[in-house]
Structures are given as structure tokens and as C-alpha cells.
Amino acid sequence: MDGQQRVGVLVALPLVLQELGEDPARLIAGAGIDPELLHNPENSLTFVELGRLLEACVTATGCEHFGLLVGQRSTTESLGLVGRLMRNAPTLKDALLDLCTNQKRYVRGAVAYLVVQDEIAFLGYAVHHPAMLAIDQLSDGAIAVGFNIISELSGTAPDEALLARRAPGNLAPYRQFYGSTPRFDAQQNALAFPASLLTHPVRGADRELRKTLEKLVASYWAVEQPSVAQTVTRLLRARIVFPNTSLETVATELSMHPRTLNRRLQAEGKSFRDLMSEARFQGARQLLEGTRMEVTEIALALGYAEPSSFTHAFHKWSEMTPSEWRKHGNAGLDRLQ
CATH class of the missing domain: 1.10.10.60 (Homeodomain-like)
Structure with a gap:
């Protein structure tokens, strides 16, 4: 099973390549992917294709934080309908559960999760596709997406980023984005923050619009449910x-x-x-x-x-x-x- 990943924030990948001095169309095509696929956030890549693409990007650019550069350009808008649903959730917890619950509709091969332990909440991301390449880059991007989402919806940044990867040679991009150095060599890829933040109301949420969006999300990805x-x-x-x-x-x-x-x-x-x-x-x-x-x-x-x-x-x-x-x-x- 190849799994699948919605393009979403990956629409920013060609621009990141361009800024790093690479020809996006040539590199993406060289990885066996139609460059046009990345123009529409609602398209999908298999996890095998995505891993191959990210690995090719890192090899060509020599940039060990490539995934971070892509992920940090995200907003809830990058998540499409689910992002709109999240922006109209009553609380941050409801919004994050929107993400975790609906992710299975358009991502197969990885899981977003919310776990609370000892008054600390963890919004995490774990890959379970058996043959995924460049897991560190995909996870870097996913955690950056989560950081932006929590900051956008609550007005408060998470306390700490945990990354299950070796520290790269250049830590400056991570410090600049997160405001501190993430905890590398962690046992999970996650964001840690006080569980009390979960009750924070989402500013500007529209209850009636949310009801409509819930129906749209359920019908838009009317795919076979996981076993x-x-x-x-x-x-x-x-x-x-x-x-x-x-x-x-x-x-x-x-x-x-x-x-x-x-x-x-x-x-x-x-x-x-x-x-x-x-x-x-x-x-x-x-x-x-x-x-x-x-x-x-x-x-x-x-x-x-x-x-x-x-x-x-x-x-x-x-x-x-x-x-x-x-x-x-x-x-x-x-x-x-």
C-alpha cells in the first residue's frame, strides 16, 4: 500500500526550490512527479512519491531543513475545508481534534494525534508507512504546520517543539521559526504546550457556518473508511x-x-x-x-x-x-x- 498525502502546503515546495537556486520543474519531474500536480492543494501524492521528492530536494539543495522551509509557510488555509472547519471550532481542542479526526480521510500512511499527559498536551505526527523516505523532512514540515495552526487559532505559540531526528548542522532556521531550539533526538515528533490552552476559544468562530462545513467535509472525502x-x-x-x-x-x-x-x-x-x-x-x-x-x-x-x-x-x-x-x-x- 503506497498510502497518500494531500498536496496542501506542498504547493509552496516549488517556490522554496526556486529560492534555493534550483529549477523546480526539472527537479520535480526528475523525481518522477508531474510538476503540475503541486499546483493544486487538493491533489494527492503517494507516500512513496512524496518521500522520493523530499529526498531529491534535500540532495539537490544540500538543505537539511528543507521540510521546515516548506511547512513554515502554512496556515489553516493550507488545510482546505478542514482548515475552515478548524477556524470555526468552539475551542482549540475542538479544532485540533478536527484535524486529527479528519486527517484519515485524505492522508493514509501517517497520523496526527492529540494526547494529554500530566497537564501537558502533545500535538504530534507519526509516520506508519513502512517504506517512507525522508521521514525527518516530512515530520519537520508537519510540526511546523502544527506550530502555525496553534499560534493562529489560540494567539499563543506552543512551549516546545520535539523532533525525532538528529540535530542538523545549522540550527538557526529552527531557532528563528520556533523562537528557541527544538528538542532534537526526541522520542516523538510533537509540539508540547499546557493542556489548559486547549480550552482557549477560537476567535471569530461561526457556529452556524461550522455546521455547514461539517457536512461538506464529510461529503467531500466520501472515501472508503479504514478497516x-x-x-x-x-x-x-x-x-x-x-x-x-x-x-x-x-x-x-x-x-x-x-x-x-x-x-x-x-x-x-x-x-x-x-x-x-x-x-x-x-x-x-x-x-x-x-x-x-x-x-x-x-x-x-x-x-x-x-x-x-x-x-x-x-x-x-x-x-x-x-x-x-x-x-x-x-x-x-x-x-x-
């Missing part, structure tokens, strides 16, 4: 680095009894245990490849009480230890395919 297994995969990828992620908590999120969730997964030939393992494996691979986190830190982040248990599980998944995977990079993934 139960796909829905659980999205939830697990979003919550895998948070404590107490279990069958019970996921079932509660889906308003199901745990036994009902198990039965529905079994009907699709899946099990919760296997989906949890897949989510941990994806999370582990991305943290090993993208960050400088120690293996022990990654094990704890993914819910393992002992690093040895994590190493055993990772070897079972990949026939390699975590350290070997980090050393060989994507060669490990090629071995599995």
Missing part, C-alpha cells in the same frame, strides 16, 4: 511512546469492549498483539535511524522494562540487533522485503 486493523495501527503508532498503551486503552478510544475489538481484529485476520509489535518495530526503526538516542532509551520509550527484552524482540522482528540495524540503516529493511 479496524488500520484504525488500530494509526492509534498505536500515535501512542506507542506513551505509557499505558494497551488493548484496554485502545478499545476505550474506539468506544468498544476489549473482547469486541479482539473479535473484530480476528475477523480481519489480525491480532492486537501483532499490531502492537508492528507499531513498536516501526517506532524502533525510525528512532534508530533518525536519532542518536541510546538503545536503552529507545527500549524504555517503547514500553520495555528491560533493554534485553527490546533487543530480543527486535532480533525476532528483523534478525538483527538494534545496534546492527542502526549500523546498516535501510539495508536492514531491504533484507526484510
Whole structure:
């Protein structure tokens, strides 16, 4: 499954390339994509195409913060109908849930999530497409989009940006955009801010217009809804680095009894245990490849009480230890395919 990503803010990508001295049409076409596709924010790219394009952009420009440069040009307008819905939400929480709930309609392969823990809210973004390239660039862009959205809707910027990638050589663009240095080598790509901000009313929201927009959003992307297994995969990828992620908590999120969730997964030939393992494996691979986190830190982040248990599980998944995977990079993934 290639997954898909709405073009949205990517309409700014050709301009960023031009500003960096590249020929946008030539480079985009060279990545196997019709340049015209990026002229309409309602078009879509597959995740394979998007990863290939972002990787080509970084290679050609030598710009390690390319994703940030694209994402920082966003507003709620970049999100189309969902952005309009968000601008007419009663509170910031309602607006962010609009984004997280409707994202599955036009994005397959990544998940936006809102989690509150210990009075801190996290608006995060996690890729679960198995063959995505340039995850650091896509995530940089997504977190920049989230930063602009929260600032626009609440009038207050998030406290901190967490990025699950190694720090690039030039930190100045990040400091300039976020107002401080993000926390690199983090266990998730997310924005952290006080949970109390979620109750902040969205200025200028129109209740009646929102009712109309809710119907438009539902009908505009009248696509096949994700299966139960796909829905659980999205939830697990979003919550895998948070404590107490279990069958019970996921079932509660889906308003199901745990036994009902198990039965529905079994009907699709899946099990919760296997989906949890897949989510941990994806999370582990991305943290090993993208960050400088120690293996022990990654094990704890993914819910393992002992690093040895994590190493055993990772070897079972990949026939390699975590350290070997980090050393060989994507060669490990090629071995599995």
C-alpha cells in the first residue's frame, strides 16, 4: 500500500526550490512527479512519491531543513475545508481534534494525534508507512504546520517543539521559526504546550457556518473508511511512546469492549498483539535511524522494562540487533522485503 498525502502546503515546495537556486520543474519531474500536480492543494501524492521528492530536494539543495522551509509557510488555509472547519471550532481542542479526526480521510500512511499527559498536551505526527523516505523532512514540515495552526487559532505559540531526528548542522532556521531550539533526538515528533490552552476559544468562530462545513467535509472525502486493523495501527503508532498503551486503552478510544475489538481484529485476520509489535518495530526503526538516542532509551520509550527484552524482540522482528540495524540503516529493511 503506497498510502497518500494531500498536496496542501506542498504547493509552496516549488517556490522554496526556486529560492534555493534550483529549477523546480526539472527537479520535480526528475523525481518522477508531474510538476503540475503541486499546483493544486487538493491533489494527492503517494507516500512513496512524496518521500522520493523530499529526498531529491534535500540532495539537490544540500538543505537539511528543507521540510521546515516548506511547512513554515502554512496556515489553516493550507488545510482546505478542514482548515475552515478548524477556524470555526468552539475551542482549540475542538479544532485540533478536527484535524486529527479528519486527517484519515485524505492522508493514509501517517497520523496526527492529540494526547494529554500530566497537564501537558502533545500535538504530534507519526509516520506508519513502512517504506517512507525522508521521514525527518516530512515530520519537520508537519510540526511546523502544527506550530502555525496553534499560534493562529489560540494567539499563543506552543512551549516546545520535539523532533525525532538528529540535530542538523545549522540550527538557526529552527531557532528563528520556533523562537528557541527544538528538542532534537526526541522520542516523538510533537509540539508540547499546557493542556489548559486547549480550552482557549477560537476567535471569530461561526457556529452556524461550522455546521455547514461539517457536512461538506464529510461529503467531500466520501472515501472508503479504514478497516479496524488500520484504525488500530494509526492509534498505536500515535501512542506507542506513551505509557499505558494497551488493548484496554485502545478499545476505550474506539468506544468498544476489549473482547469486541479482539473479535473484530480476528475477523480481519489480525491480532492486537501483532499490531502492537508492528507499531513498536516501526517506532524502533525510525528512532534508530533518525536519532542518536541510546538503545536503552529507545527500549524504555517503547514500553520495555528491560533493554534485553527490546533487543530480543527486535532480533525476532528483523534478525538483527538494534545496534546492527542502526549500523546498516535501510539495508536492514531491504533484507526484510
